[in-house]
Amino acid sequence: MITRVDSYLHSVPLSGAVAEQLGPFTLFRSTTVWPYYARPVPGSGATIAPDDIExxxxxxxxxxIPLSFEWVVETCPSLGPAAISAGLTVVEHPLLVLERKDFRPAVADARCEILPADDNEVRRARAVVGLAFSEPGTGVGSAGPAERDAAATEVPDDVAAALRDRMLRGVSVGAAAYTADGIVASGNHQPVDTVSEIVGVGTLPSMRRRGLAAAVTSTLVEHALDHGVEVVMLSAQSEAVAAVYKRVGFRQIGHAGAAE
Structure with a gap:
């Protein structure tokens, strides 16, 4: 399973980047508005040294372009120490997967549905995620609908256009939770063949502790499984956040590493 996930993670950037081989790494050079990263080639068994980082x-x-790396820790354990020796900051996050047999749908007091490729909806969803990640964790915060609407007007036009383009091409599928206040949580999944990754799930900080992230995740998982996906994966921000996903049926198989 971890090998399958590693292979998926090496192919998913190609929807927005071109690949260049550099020793034991593939550098994904972005063709869109956000940067990508370098990854060790899956299955190579290479031992990474600081010179490879350099x-x-x-x-x-x-x-x-920015210098950053992403990898599966268990398939390339040498990369973290080499990155630290090269002066980079390294973090590890829980890496989780879900298969159909383990799926436990979650519901919340909100309407959850697949997000249309509508400019205004895409901007609001992007704003929700931005506010969520600016106040990390699972505790109730301050930002709410007013802050979301203000942030939505500041989403750059090229970012909104890129997000809509990915949705229209089917390389990204969005979902959102709606209350009377509009979008209060959102996220995406990115299918490649029979594997998909859930990314960017966030809840307005003022609306946390209501099961909204789990409900959005459940909507994304259901969509993925209904469209040919066999394995859904994600990396959680922390063990506390991982616990939210485990309630839907995810299980941890390892760790996702990142360095920059």
Whole structure:
């Protein structure tokens, strides 16, 4: 399973990037409005050294793009120590998967549905996620519908257009939870063949502790399973956030590493 997830994670950036081989790494050079990263080639068994990190650093400097890495810790355990030796900041997050037999649908006091590729809805959903990640954790925060609407007007036009384009091409599927106040939680899944990753699930901080993130995740999982996906995966921000996903049926299989 972890090998299958690693292979998926190496293919999913290709919907918005071109691949360039640099030693034991594939550098994904973005063709859209947000940057990507370098990943160790799945199955190579390479032991990463600080010199390998420096080769990618030099190429990123040449291309004037950010230096960052993502990987599955269990399939490339040498990358974290090499990145630290090269002066990068390394974090690890719980890596979870769900199969159909384990799916436990979650509901909340909100209407959850697949997000249309509508400019206003996409902007509001993006604003919700931005506010959620600016107040990390699971505790109730301050930002609410008013802050969402203000933030939605500040979403850059090119970002909104890129998000809509991905939805229209089917490489990203959005879902949102609606109350009388509009969108209060949202997220996406990104299918490639029979695997999909859930990304960017966030709840307005003032609306937390109501089961909205679990309900949005459940809507995304149901959509994925209904459209040919066999394995749904995600990396959780923390163990506390992972507990939310485990209620839907996810189980932890390892750790997702990131360095920048």
């Amino acid at each position: 080769r990618v650093r030099a190429r990123c400097a040449e291309l004037e």
